[in-house]
Amino acid sequence: EDKVVQSPLSLVVHEGDTVTLNCSYEVTNFRSLLWYKQEKKAPTFLFMLTSSGIEKKSGRLSSILDKKELFSILNITATQTGDSAIYLCAVEANTDKLIFGTGTRLQVFP
Amino acid sequence: GAVVSQHPSWVICKSGTSVKIECRSLDFQATTMFWYRQFPKQSLMLMATSNEGSKATYEQGVEKDKFLINHASLTLSTLTVTSAHPEDSSFYICSATPQPYQPQHFGDGTRLSIL
Numbered sequence: 556e557d558k559v560v561q562s563p564l565s566l567v568v569h570e571g572d573t574v575t576l577n578c579s580y581e582v583t584n585f586r587s588l589l590w591y592k593q594e595k596k597a598p599t600f601l602f603m604l605t606s607s608g609i610e611k612k613s614g615r616l617s618s619i620l621d622k623k624e625l626f627s628i629l630n631i632t633a634t635q636t637g638d639s640a641i642y643l644c645a646v647e648a649n650t651d652k653l654i655f656g657t658g659t660r661l662q663v664f665p
Numbered sequence: 666g667a668v669v670s671q672h673p674s675w676v677i678c679k680s681g682t683s684v685k686i687e688c689r690s691l692d693f694q695a696t697t698m699f700w701y702r703q704f705p706k707q708s709l710m711l712m713a714t715s716n717e718g719s720k721a722t723y724e725q726g727v728e729k730d731k732f733l734i735n736h737a738s739l740t741l742s743t744l745t746v747t748s749a750h751p752e753d754s755s756f757y758i759c760s761a762t763p764q765p766y767q768p769q770h771f772g773d774g775t776r777l778s779i780l
Contacts, residue, residue, distance in 0.1 A: 589768055597671075597758045597771035598709070643708065651697065653760075653769060655708040 557582045561644050561656035569664055572634050576659045578644030579626040588620055588627050589653070591643040598643055601629070634663045667763050668692050671772030678749065679780055685745045686775045688715075688759030694739035695761035699769065700732075703756040715742040715759075749779045 559580045568574055580588065587605045591598035602611045604620035604627060611618050615634075620627045631638055641660050645653040668691040676684050688698055696717045701709040713734055714722040721734035731753075733745040742761075746753055756776050760769040 586766070591771075597774040600768045600770060603768045645709075647769075651762075651765075652711055652714070653699070653709075655710075657708045 557646070557648065557654050559644055559646050559654050559656035561642075561659050563659060564657065565660045565662075567662045567664065568634055570635055572663075573630065573632045574634060574661060576629040576631075576642050576644075576661070577626065578628070578656055580644075580646045580654075580656075581625065582646045582648055582654060584649040585622070585646060586649055587647045589645045589647065590618055590627070590629050591645065593641045593643055593658070594639075601642075631661075634661075636663050636665055639663045667767075667770045669759065669761050669770050669772040671759055671775055673775060674773060675776045675778075677778045677780065680750050681748055682779075683745055683747045684749055684777060685743055686757055686759075686777075688742045688744070688761070688772050690740045690761045690763075693761075693763035695742075695763070696739060698736060698742040698759055698761045700734065700742075700744050701758045701760065703758060703774075709758060712744075715744075717742075746777065749777070751779045753777065754779045 562577045590601040602618045607622040615632045618629045641658040643658045644656040670689045672687045698715040700712045703709045712727045715734045715736040717736045723729045736742040758774040760771045762769045
């Protein structure tokens with residue numbers, strides 16, 4: 556059975572801290588891995604990763620994929636209160652379906 | 666680009682009522698749209714894949730007669746929750762992608778509360 560596991564489930568940090576969110580997967584016919592940020596409404600797209608070892612970066616956020624070890628990490632440096640959200644990892648198989656992990660709830664306090 | 670709009674954003678209705686939720690791709694055409702359900706403090710679970718001009722494909726455990734999906738045009742898919750009951754209360758979200766191998770983009774979701 557396909558599955559995506561995220562850790563930690565919850566994280567509480569102070570502004571300025573750096574955090575690393577983890578995502579491991581076991582999915583047949585892997586095509587890509589995606590990271591989304593979910594605040595009060597629907598998820599907003601962050602990164603799409605298809606190749607191992609190539610870091611994707613957007614401002615203070617970065618992500619990388621390891622297809623041999625079947626995991627990805629999402630790093631956020633110099634966290635701000637606006638980074639507080641649920642971060643979802645999803646894996647897309649050749650069927651176009653997204654399989655989501657349970658998410659990591661990040662809370663950043665001033 | 667790649668904007669997905671969902672309507673309504675919030676519905677409260679009595680048990681036994683049928684509720685229709687619309688999902689529109691505003692600036693692209695989508696032959697396929699996806700419907701998800703998210704219960705509190707849980708992740709998104711795929712309910713069904715909506716295919717333009719043909720029948721939807723439902724995930725295991727999702728009742729096709731209860732969750733009717735219609736994808737009559739390349740920019741609109743609808744999900745109708747028939748004879749809704751309190752256990753159907755959830756956050757329903759749709760998604761679509763403008764092209765194959767591109768990220769899925771999500772609508773803002775519909776919070777459904779059945780009294």
